[in-house]
Amino acid sequence: MDIHTTEYTVAEIWQLLEKVADPEVPVLSILDLGIVRHVHVEDTGRGQQVEVTITPTYSGCPAMDMIAANIRIELMMVGISLVKIGYQLSPAWTTDWMTDSGKEKLKAYGIAPPVALVRDQETGKISEDRGIPCPQCGSVNTELISHFGSTACKALHRCLDCKEPFDYFKCH
Amino acid sequence: MNDQTMDVMDTNKASATNPQLLITYTLHVADNAVIMSQRLSEWTGHGPALEQDIALTNIALDYLGQARNFYQHAAMLINEHRLMPAFAPGRTYPLQEDDLAYHRLEHQFSNHLLVELPNDHWGQTVLKVFFFAHHQMGIYQQLLKDPDPQVAAIAEKSLKEVKYHVKWSSDWVLRLGDGTEESHEKMQKALQYLWPFTGEFFEKTSWNEDRINLEALQQVWDIEVQSVLEQSTLLVPSITRFQTGGLKGIHTENLGFLLAEMQYLQRVYPDSNW
Numbered sequence: 001m002d003i004h005t006t007e008y009t010v011a012e013i014w015q016l017l018e019k020v021a022d023p024e025v026p027v028l029s030i031l032d033l034g035i036v037r038h039v040h041v042e043d044t045g046r047g048q049q050v051e052v053t054i055t056p057t058y059s060g061c062p063a064m065d066m067i068a069a070n071i072r073i074e075l076m077m078v079g080i081s082l083v084k085i086g087y088q089l090s091p092a093w094t095t096d097w098m099t100d101s102g103k104e105k106l107k108a109y110g111i112a113p114p115v116a117l118v119r120d121q122e123t124g125k126i127s128e129d130r131g132i133p134c135p136q137c138g139s140v141n142t143e144l145i146s147h148f149g150s151t152a153c154k155a156l157h158r159c160l161d162c163k164e165p166f167d168y169f170k171c172h
Numbered sequence: 173m174n175d176q177t178m179d180v181m182d183t184n185k186a187s188a189t190n191p192q193l194l195i196t197y198t199l200h201v202a203d204n205a206v207i208m209s210q211r212l213s214e215w216t217g218h219g220p221a222l223e224q225d226i227a228l229t230n231i232a233l234d235y236l237g238q239a240r241n242f243y244q245h246a247a248m249l250i251n252e253h254r255l256m257p258a259f260a261p262g263r264t265y266p267l268q269e270d271d272l273a274y275h276r277l278e279h280q281f282s283n284h285l286l287v288e289l290p291n292d293h294w295g296q297t298v299l300k301v302f303f304f305a306h307h308q309m310g311i312y313q314q315l316l317k318d319p320d321p322q323v324a325a326i327a328e329k330s331l332k333e334v335k336y337h338v339k340w341s342s343d344w345v346l347r348l349g350d351g352t353e354e355s356h357e358k359m360q361k362a363l364q365y366l367w368p369f370t371g372e373f374f375e376k377t378s379w380n381e382d383r384i385n386l387e388a389l390q391q392v393w394d395i396e397v398q399s400v401l402e403q404s405t406l407l408v409p410s411i412t413r414f415q416t417g418g419l420k421g422i423h424t425e426n427l428g429f430l431l432a433e434m435q436y437l438q439r440v441y442p443d444s445n446w
Contacts, residue, residue: 059329060237089241090325092332147340148227152234152333156223172332 006079007048013039016078017052020070023063024151027109030067033057034097037088044082050075053086055093057172058152095172107135112157112168132168134159142166188382189319191253195246196282196379198323199257199272200419201311202242203283206273207427208304209235210434211291220294227340231301234333241326243269248322258421274438278428279421286369288418288427295355296362298344303366305337306397307373310389318383342400349404356405363401364409371413380419 008016017036022028030036038053052071056064068085075083095114103113112135115128129144139161147170149156154167188194212232219225250256251266258280263271287304291297312334315327348355374390401408417423437444 056237056329058234058237059241059326059333060233060235062233088325089329090321092325092329146223146227147336147343148223148230150226152230156226170336 007043008041008050008078008080010039010041013041013050013052013075016074017071020067020074023066023070025106025109025111027105028102030054030071032099032102032105034099034102035067035093038086047082048080049082049084050080051084051086053088055088057093060152093172095169098169106169110135110166111154112166114169114171128155128168128171132157134162134164135166136164137162191249192255193379193382194320194323195249195253195255195257197383198242198246198249200282200380202239202246202272203281204287204304205235205239205242206434207281207283207430208287209233209239210430211287211289212297212301214291215297224294228297228301231337231340234330234337238326238330238333239273240269241329243272245322245326246272270438270443274435275442278423278431281423281427281431282419282421283427284369284372285415285418285424286366286372288424288430289366289369290426292362293358295344295348295358296366298341298348299359299362299366301337302341302345302400303370303373303397305334305341306393307389308334309338310392311384314384314389345400345406346404349401349406359404360406363406364411367409368411368413369415372416372418375416375419377419 014031014036017039018029018031020030022030022033025033035054035057036052037055038051040051040053042049042051054064054067054071064087071085072083075081098114106113112132115132130142131140132142132144133140134142134157137159139159141160142157143160145156145158145165147155149167153170153172155170156165157168158165209232212228212235215225215228216232217225219228247267247269254265256263256265256267257272257276259271259276263275286300289300291300309331312327312331315323316331318324318327345359349359350356351359373393374386376386380386398408
């Protein structure tokens, strides 16, 4: 089969994008992360053109260029050379778009996944400063060390039971 | 809302979509973010603890990202309307984001004076972030409803980020203000020094008056900032917030040195790329 004449459906493109990993958290695909907004397929007469629209997790996210390059490579490997990458800021990315399986993969990787509502046992207020389940031992006896961790999208916490520090993927 | 206020709002909307005013405003927001980012990144590798070094670097990165979004948008508008701003010589259409950040001269930058001031000690840097982050939160909240959809989209994105900056810097102002005798004294001095520069946040110009409700901006800023300062046992200075000039391109001597470093590579190797 000559792969250059193969036409792909939108659903097949989505499947291919599953193989593109987040460069900073390589256990997550860009679909797990929820940053792919649209896929559009068009026949240009010179071959099939695929347009993939992505949204940044953070304004200054340095991984965006690499993600765009990796999408091109992934599609080129199956013979799609006409690739357009679009960027869209609104609606702004939210951790709600992260898939459940993505959250499980994060946890297995040692990063606490975003949790929407944690009630502080002491103050009774909703906050992300205490009670984030430790990805190592599962204890909720944990506290915030810093609002910013190894990347802008993560905060640094520590477990008061197993004493391990851990990254927490912030609600956004 | 009566008919008269409706009329006023319609007029405001019309001038808020004027491309020249929109470009000037967009450049101003971008300038603020890029200079703030450049200044804060001087702390990289020098923070008092690894976690805080990382925190400030991440905040600097957020501002860099916001600056890029606004410069990209300004470049797009400039190219579309053929409205070249005041500029270093030798630049031609189409302009790119880098032209705007790296090829404008100091008097062509319209950032607030506060963001170009040297960092000085950690407490003073934190206080500067605290003032600026509250200002950013205020303008982004208003820009969510901007008639220009891309400005509104960038504001929506940025707002989520500055909320964390507000939280982080407020925690530090509290910790140091209501800390030891020495930290309290240093914070009070820093406050005395920086306070006169905060009046510029609410200064009216031909290009911001129809885009931002400056009275509302100041009202919210004053209440929120003063409430944290009071909790931190710091006294709000009674001096007037008199420092001014940035919006007209009249800067402190600090900006030139900052730009000399930031723009060096693009000045020596114009249009070089990664």
